[in-house]
Amino acid sequence: MGLYIKSIENLINEFKKLPGIGPKSAKRIVxxxxxxxxxxxxxxxxxxxxxxxxxxxxxxxFNLSEDDVCDICRDAxxxxxxxxxxxxxxxxxxxxxxxxxxxxxxxLNGLLSPIExxxxxxxxxxxxxxxxxxxxxxxxxxxxxxTVEGESTATFLKNVIKPLEIKITKLASGLPVGGxxxxxxxxxxxxxxxxxKEM
Amino acid sequence: xxxxxxxAIILKAYKLGEADxxxxxxxxxxxxxxAVAKGARKIKSKFxxxxxxxxxxxxxxxxxxxxxxxTGAEILKNFSNIPLDFNKFIFCQLISEIVLKMxxxxxxxxxxxxxxxxxxxxxxxxxxxxxxxxxEKVACFFIAKFLKITGYAPIIENCSSCGTAIVEEKSGKIxxxxxxxxxxxxxxxxxxxxxxxxxxxxxxxxxxxxxDLFSRKFKDFRSVEFDNAVLENVxxxxxxxxxxxxxxxxxxxxxxxxFAAVVQSNIKSNIKSNLN
Numbered sequence: 001m002g003l004y005i006k007s008i009e010n011l012i013n014e015f016k017k018l019p020g021i022g023p024k025s026a027k028r029i030v031x032x033x034x035x036x037x038x039x040x041x042x043x044x045x046x047x048x049x050x051x052x053x054x055x056x057x058x059x060x061x062f063n064l065s066e067d068d069v070c071d072i073c074r075d076a077x078x079x080x081x082x083x084x085x086x087x088x089x090x091x092x093x094x095x096x097x098x099x100x101x102x103x104x105x106x107x108l109n110g111l112l113s114p115i116e117x118x119x120x121x122x123x124x125x126x127x128x129x130x131x132x133x134x135x136x137x138x139x140x141x142x143x144x145x146x147t148v149e150g151e152s153t154a155t156f157l158k159n160v161i162k163p164l165e166i167k168i169t170k171l172a173s174g175l176p177v178g179g180x181x182x183x184x185x186x187x188x189x190x191x192x193x194x195x196x197k198e199m
Numbered sequence: 200x201x202x203x204x205x206x207a208i209i210l211k212a213y214k215l216g217e218a219d220x221x222x223x224x225x226x227x228x229x230x231x232x233x234a235v236a237k238g239a240r241k242i243k244s245k246f247x248x249x250x251x252x253x254x255x256x257x258x259x260x261x262x263x264x265x266x267x268x269x270t271g272a273e274i275l276k277n278f279s280n281i282p283l284d285f286n287k288f289i290f291c292q293l294i295s296e297i298v299l300k301m302x303x304x305x306x307x308x309x310x311x312x313x314x315x316x317x318x319x320x321x322x323x324x325x326x327x328x329x330x331x332x333x334x335e336k337v338a339c340f341f342i343a344k345f346l347k348i349t350g351y352a353p354i355i356e357n358c359s360s361c362g363t364a365i366v367e368e369k370s371g372k373i374x375x376x377x378x379x380x381x382x383x384x385x386x387x388x389x390x391x392x393x394x395x396x397x398x399x400x401x402x403x404x405x406x407x408x409x410x411d412l413f414s415r416k417f418k419d420f421r422s423v424e425f426d427n428a429v430l431e432n433v434x435x436x437x438x439x440x441x442x443x444x445x446x447x448x449x450x451x452x453x454x455x456x457x458f459a460a461v462v463q464s465n466i467k468s469n470i471k472s473n474l475n
Contacts, residue, residue, distance in 0.1 A: 019216070020216050020217060112285075113292070114289050114292060114293075115292050115293070115296045115449075146248070147212075147251060147252065148251050148252035148253060148281065148282045148288065149252065149288075151282035151283070152281075152282045152285055152288035154282075155282060155283055155284065155285050155288075156285040159285065176242045176243050178243070179243055183245060183247075184247060185246070185247035185248050185249045185274065186248075186274055186277070187247070187248035187249075187251070187274065187277055187279070188247050188248050
């Protein structure tokens with residue numbers, strides 16, 4: 001016989017598969033769930049199943065949605081002439097949280113990585129180009145992470161979008177609000193100097 | 200937990216957990232290092248942009264069980280032009296992946312390999328934008344020298360089958376066999392005649408370029424002039440050789456064609472049509 005009863009061991013193994021959860025956390029969660037009422041467990045499991053059944057990718061922007069087309073793409077009040085390109089679905093919520101952007105999105109769901117065989121087709125670049133043409137987009141905002149992989153993908157995007165003769169912008173990079181110049185690294189600081197603004 | 204310092208180049212970096220980063224480095228004195236940088240992805244992390252891909256950095260590490268922990272980092276050289284040209288990124292990623300996939304023993308230092316990686320990154324970084332052939336030349340040089348350092352270099356001066364010195368055939372061609380591991384003398388070449396995948400016939404310019412790749416130092420090789428079509432063919436041959444003899448499973452030639460060609464498709468197709 002193992003350390004745990006089979007059904008408990010199975011559940012621990014399932015939780016261990018989740019990101020950021022190790023064996024100890026998995027065990028703690030399972031022991032917590034043992035104390036929870038069957039009604040709540042049922043609600044929890046139903047929520048899981050419902051999420052998996054209902055959530056899909058929006059056919060237009062590849063954001064998460066419960067319908068074929070997401071709320072943002074359906075919203076006629078949004079600026080249809082602007083598309084913001086982000087890496088992950090989570091980034092949409094972060095940008096939406098600022099309340100400063102009212103345009104559309106395009107989620108790549110990854111970055112170009114030739115060595116892992118992730119090419120333009122895998123990150124929906126053909127669909128993006130088609131959208132730009134169909135919507136007669138005026139501006140594309142590239143909001144990818146300021147890492148080498150993110151910037152290489154941004155360079156690639158710039159090269160393929162440029163022939164369409166539309167405005168291409170990129171999120172500014174520089175000093176974080178509340179940070180100390182003393183602790184800024186050379187790359188961040190030199191970008192902050194290069195992208196300085198007239199006051 | 201002992202701590203140590205290392206000067207290293209970042210070959211690969213990927214996300215771990217909520218805000219951490221795993222970094223794979225090649226260091227001057229310690230060879231390959233796998234390390235974790237805690238909180239490195241946070242906007243206000245003390246590491247900032249120091250742990251970005253391809254940076255040459257001075258590190259302070261604490262030895263850990265499976266991964267060492269990065270406690271401090273300073274930039275020694277930042278190859279800032281690499282992300283500005285997608286092809287440069289492709290070639291640097293190829294170089295990194297070759298080093299990582301060869302399963303070199305960790306903690307086994309090779310200052311020569313370190314210097315080779317640094318020289319190639321530096322050269323790719325300083326090349327003019329969109330100059331894909333000069334970038335390909337550096338990548339080709341890296342693969343050749345990497346094969347030499349790891350002991351897989353082909354035999355160029357003598358027949359790889361019988362050992363006799365190589366002389367040019369009357370037809371002006373020299374046979375090269377990927378499977379046999381180098382060039383073949385006319386007699387050995389004849390015996391392999393009915394096995395087309397066993398040998399390829401090289402013209403003198405191709406042979407000379409291969410010879411230069413394996414024998415010259417980079418500063419001498421940089422000045423060597425050759426036709427782009429010759430480079431293209433030699434790059435393909437070296438890539439096939441690399442793929443056959445090592446267990447990296449990286450098809451360098453097709454990898455390049457699939458991605459770099461997207462932006463540079465016009466240049467490449469022009470060259471190919473001239474070749475045909």
